[in-house]
Amino acid sequence: MKQLAIVSGKGGTGKTTLSSSFGALLSPVVLADCDVDAANLNLMFNGKLEEKYDYYGGKKAIIDQDKCDKCGICKKVCRFEAINFENNIYEVDPYACEGCNACVIACPQNAISLETALSGEYYYSVIDEQKEIVHANLNPGEETSGGLVAEVRKLALKKAEEKGKDIVLIDGAPGIGCPATSSITATNYVIIVTEPTSSGLHDLKRIVETVRHFRREFGVVINKYDLxxxxxxxxxxxxxxxxxxxxxxxxxxxxxxxxxxxxxxxxLYENSIAGKAIKEIFEKVMEKLK
Incomplete structure (x- = not known):
């Protein structure tokens, strides 16, 4: 089984345009949308949802109101201003809480605990008999995107093995952070998409260093080069x-x-000059995967 990842050093370079095109040209294939903060690959294929899974990532503080004596120490020690005092009750704002454990340690009544929180969901959808897609949705404010990317890839590999698919195509997360590195580890080949801007060149250099760190074979595609x-x-x-x-x-x-x-x-547009260029790139990459 081959794993092909398409990534970029920054957002907006055309990574998903290339990923959706490769997904249309490949058959059979399992697609994995690992841009979990802004997943949109499934929109290009309108897959039918078959399975849904909860993803539990980080932890959030929970206040036991029966033990709380309203001393306010937790609010004072919280560096993220995640604890509010309203209606004579201290409560944790789950969108602001970082699960740092400071309030748990500081509470003299042991009224606060950290509990694993629901951070998002991931899905398995069927496009047609030859194509399937695994995609996800990270809840707003969550920072465990790398872990969710790992779950997406594991499920995609599982489905590929079950269905006898030879290729898993990964639409990776942009940048060089945890979700991006989680998108490229253990892949057979990485395509880096860049654009002809100063920031595009700067971030291209960073993602090249990242891919080389993981010792992956890769090549570069310049999108909208003539602008x-x-x-x-x-x-x-x-x-x-x-x-x-x-x-x-x-x-x-x-x-x-x-x-x-x-x-x-x-x-899929016959008169597209971009589509023609992508088809040529596709043929070149398929030769490399062989």
Whole structure:
């Protein structure tokens, strides 16, 4: 079984556009949307929900009102201002609580405890007989996205083994944080999507360092390269100087906006110049996976 991850050093580079296109071109395949903070890959395929799982990540403080003597020490020690005093009752705001344990230690009445909290959900949906997708939704304010990404990938691998699928396609989380690293570990190949902007080049260098840290084989795709030829050239020069393969360059295409509005992968539009470029990149990557 092969695992192919598509990532980016920053958001908004066109990572999901490429992921949805690869998902449309691959068959059979199990898709894994690991951008759990803003999951949208399933919208491009309209999969039918088959299974739903709760994800318990971090812990939250809970105040036992029967033990609480209203001393207010917990509110004073909370650095996140997560404890409110209203109607003569101290209560914890679950969206602000970081589970740091300070209030638990400080409470003289042992009225506060940390309990595992529901941090989100993850799902298994069927697109058609050849395609399935695992996706997730992290609750607002939660910081355990890396753990949820791991659950998404485990379920995707499980389904691929059960259904006899040879490829798991991962739409990774952007950036270089925990969800991003959780998206690329143990993959067979990583595609890094960048854009011709100063921030795009800066964050490309960071994600390259991250992928190299995990010793994954990778290549770079420059999206909308023709919008800023000067910066595109800087990206090409950087890749050339650092022995990084450029898998391809995708031109700006107004049809991409239409594809997003109609929730269809861009490669399904016959007249799309971006779709044509992506198909060429796809063929090159498939040869590498062989």
């Amino acid at each position: 800023n030829p000067d910066v595109s050239k800087q990206i090409e020069n950087y890749c050339l100087s650092d022995n990084i393969e450029i898998l391809g360059k995708i031109p700006f295409d107004e049809l991409v906006e239409k594809s997003n509005l109609e929730m269809k992968p861009i490669v």
